[in-house]
Amino acid sequence: MTPRLLWFTPEHYHQLLSNALEHAPDEACGVLIGVTSHTGIVNVEQLIMLDNIASDRRVNFRLDDEQLARVVGGIASSDREIVGFFHSHPNGDVIPSESDVALASYPDVPQIIVGLRHSPPSVAAWRIAYGAVSRIDITVGDVAPSQAPQGLSDFQKALILVSAALALLLVITSALALLPPAPEIPR
Numbered sequence: 001m002t003p004r005l006l007w008f009t010p011e012h013y014h015q016l017l018s019n020a021l022e023h024a025p026d027e028a029c030g031v032l033i034g035v036t037s038h039t040g041i042v043n044v045e046q047l048i049m050l051d052n053i054a055s056d057r058r059v060n061f062r063l064d065d066e067q068l069a070r071v072v073g074g075i076a077s078s079d080r081e082i083v084g085f086f087h088s089h090p091n092g093d094v095i096p097s098e099s100d101v102a103l104a105s106y107p108d109v110p111q112i113i114v115g116l117r118h119s120p121p122s123v124a125a126w127r128i129a130y131g132a133v134s135r136i137d138i139t140v141g142d143v144a145p146s147q148a149p150q151g152l153s154d155f156q157k158a159l160i161l162v163s164a165a166l167a168l169l170l171v172i173t174s175a176l177a178l179l180p181p182a183p184e185i186p187r
């Protein structure tokens with residue numbers, strides 16, 4: 001299922017921000033473990049920090065392949081998966097850099113970027129697929145979101161039906177009002 005909404009508990013969201021702040025002025029990086037529902041809601045259950053092995057860590061990040069392989073091995077027998085890669089921009093915002101776009105190699109896994117330029121820091125999730133970048137919504141809360149944002153809720157569907165019925169009623173009443181008066185019936 002294509003990820004459409006990333007759900008963090010406040011605890012995990014806070015952990016993401018504090019990891020990024022701790023590693024500044026270097027870029028922090030790691031993976032998110034969790035599950036994706038059939039409606040595309042990504043439940044982030046765990047953050048795993050990984051070493052940034054880039055030579056220019058202040059402006060770049062590179063994951064360590066061995067560490068990543070250990071993470072993948074650790075969840076292989078579970079129904080959990082890597083649901084995101086994250087890294088920080090210690091002096092930047094949440095927009096993927098040119099190298100983020102060029103080097104993104106898992107098109108189906110959201111890329112989460114923590115921007116530390118402003119206070120409070122900001123976070124955004126992106127789908128980066130073969131050079132095309134699109135944003136994925138993030139929600140933070142203790143309770144699971146019931147619906148990914150693109151879909152209509154049952155309430156919204158009911159509202160549309162009621163509006164349509166009212167509109168039809170209005171058309172019928174107007175049409176009736178426009179009818180000429182009935183001719184007198186001769187006695």
Ligand SMILES: [Zn+2]
Nearest residue numbers: 087096097100
């Ligand atoms: Zn970046």
